[in-house]
Amino acid sequence: MEQSDFRGELERMHAANFGWALCCCNHRRDEAEEVLQTAYLKALQGTASFDGESSLRTWFFAVIRRTSLEQRRRQWLRRGLFDKWLVGELSPRAASDPELLACKSESSRDLLRALAELSPRQRETLHLIFYQDLTIEEASGVLNVTLGTARTHFDRGKRRLRKILAQAGVQNERR
Numbered sequence: 001m002e003q004s005d006f007r008g009e010l011e012r013m014h015a016a017n018f019g020w021a022l023c024c025c026n027h028r029r030d031e032a033e034e035v036l037q038t039a040y041l042k043a044l045q046g047t048a049s050f051d052g053e054s055s056l057r058t059w060f061f062a063v064i065r066r067t068s069l070e071q072r073r074r075q076w077l078r079r080g081l082f083d084k085w086l087v088g089e090l091s092p093r094a095a096s097d098p099e100l101l102a103c104k105s106e107s108s109r110d111l112l113r114a115l116a117e118l119s120p121r122q123r124e125t126l127h128l129i130f131y132q133d134l135t136i137e138e139a140s141g142v143l144n145v146t147l148g149t150a151r152t153h154f155d156r157g158k159r160r161l162r163k164i165l166a167q168a169g170v171q172n173e174r175r
Contacts, residue, residue, distance in 0.1 A: 009056050010043065016132055020061050023127040024068035027112065031071065039067045054141050058134065061142040065124070114164040122157030125150055 010017070018036055025031035039060070042048040048063045050056060115123050121143065128139040140150035 035068045125153040
C-alpha cells in the first residue's frame with residue numbers, strides 16, 4: 001500500500017481509532033490521545049509495519065492495544081520506582097474530568113459502571129464487536145487470542161453485562 005493511501009485510510013478511521021484508544025485507556029481521554037498519537041507515529045514511521053495478513057483496521061487496533069499496554073507498563077514502573085523508592089510515597093490518582101462526567105447520560109454511566117465490572121478481556125471484546133463493528137474473528141486478531149477464546153469472552157461478557165444491569169435495575173429494551 002502506498003504511503004499516501006495508507007495515511008488516507010488512517011485518517012478515515014480516526015473516529016473508530018480514537019474510540020478504541022479510549023476503551024484501551026479506561027475512558028481517560030488524555031491517555032487515549034497520547035496512545036493514539038504514539039500508535040500513529042509507529043505506523044507512519046514504520047516501527048509497526050502492516051503486512052496485509054489482516055485488514056488495516058484490525059492491524060491498527062492491535063497496534064493501539066499494544067501501545068496502551070506499553071504505556072500502562074511505563075506508568076506503573078514510573079509510579080512504582082520513582083514514587084515508592086525515591087520519594088517514599090505513592091502519587092495520587094488523577095481526578096476524572098468533571099466536564100466529561102457531567103455530559104454523560106445516566107444510562108451511559110450505568111453502562112460504563114457495568115462494563116467496569118467485567119474482566120478487561122470481556123470489556124475489550126464487547127467494545128470491539130459492538131462499538132467498532134468488528135467480527136469476533138477480527139476481534140480475536142486484535143486481542144491476539146484464538147477465535148474460541150474470543151467467542152468465550154464475548155458470550156460470558158454479554159451474559160455478565162445483562163446480569164449486572166438487571167441487578168442495577170436498568171431496563172433492557174432488546175431482551
